[in-house]
Amino acid sequence: MFTPVSVLLLYLLSLFSLQADVYKDRREALVKRHIEGRGISDKAVLDAMRTVERHKFVPQDQVSQAYEDHPLPIGYGQTISQPYIVAYMTQVIKPKPHMKVLEIGTGSGYQAAVLAEIVRKVYTIEIVPEHGKMAAERLKKLGYDNVEVKVGDGYKGWEEHAPYDAIVVTAGAESVPPPLLDQLKEGGRMVIPVGPAFATQSLMLIEKRKGKAVTKNLMPVIFVPFTRSEKK
Numbered sequence: 528m529f530t531p532v533s534v535l536l537l538y539l540l541s542l543f544s545l546q547a548d549v550y551k552d553r554r555e556a557l558v559k560r561h562i563e564g565r566g567i568s569d570k571a572v573l574d575a576m577r578t579v580e581r582h583k584f585v586p587q588d589q590v591s592q593a594y595e596d597h598p599l600p601i602g603y604g605q606t607i608s609q610p611y612i613v614a615y616m617t618q619v620i621k622p623k624p625h626m627k628v629l630e631i632g633t634g635s636g637y638q639a640a641v642l643a644e645i646v647r648k649v650y651t652i653e654i655v656p657e658h659g660k661m662a663a664e665r666l667k668k669l670g671y672d673n674v675e676v677k678v679g680d681g682y683k684g685w686e687e688h689a690p691y692d693a694i695v696v697t698a699g700a701e702s703v704p705p706p707l708l709d710q711l712k713e714g715g716r717m718v719i720p721v722g723p724a725f726a727t728q729s730l731m732l733i734e735k736r737k738g739k740a741v742t743k744n745l746m747p748v749i750f751v752p753f754t755r756s757e758k759k
């Protein structure tokens with residue numbers, strides 16, 4: 528028998544699932560138009576972009592913008608990157624299920640989640656403690672058990688778990704931090720925006736061959752600056 532309470536519950540349930548479908552449709556449209564439509568072709572990357580719920584990585588007042596292809600403010604002067612750039616940087620490191628990846632600049636945790644859909648393990652470092660803590664909680668709640676977040680200065684990398692198959696840096700550095708190159712596996716790939724703070728940077732792909740960095744300029748980008756806790 529339908530009691531008023533069960534009718535109300537059914538109504539609320541249908542509202543929730545309707546909402547979920549709306550986000551799914553918007554995500555699909557974003558991927559079709561801006562990710563696949565602009566040349567991202569790695570199936571694993573496209574699947575990850577279709578799966579990760581970007582609206583759960585942005586502040587409440589930005590949720591309506593979550594499936595637009597641009598960066599959004601996430602507080603403390605930081606941003607969640609543009610979806611196309613996240614997909615591009617993920618594709619460029621050639622992610623495979625066996626890989627262990629280091630990310631510098633956890634921010635909202637979105638890029639880490641996209642990586643975690645594809646690779647075995649993601650280590651990610653964030654310098655703003657509030658973001659680090661929030662992202663760690665969010666990733667845990669969403670079930671990303673293969674991501675470990677650390678609050679600290681990513682300049683030094685994360686020696687304990689090195690070497691990494693790939694490194695993704697999501698803040699604009701003035702130059703490539705030498706410890707990151709040291710912690711990259713031979714044959715590994717690093718993607719990093721390099722250039723002066725508050726100006727256009729160049730997104731660079733660095734491949735480590737015989738211990739040396741072989742670099743390639745990919746495209747101009749604008750990321751928030753790579754900051755340092757101490758200049759050492």
Ligand code: SAH
Pocket residue numbers: 605606607608631632633634635636637638639652653654655658679680681682697698751752753754755756
């Ligand atoms: N990958 C993020 C976007 C990050 S924005 C996402 O998907 O949401 C860049 C982040 O890098 C910011 O949160 C900033 O605080 C952080 N950051 C800047 N310099 C850093 C450093 N030296 N070490 C670790 N994180 C840093």
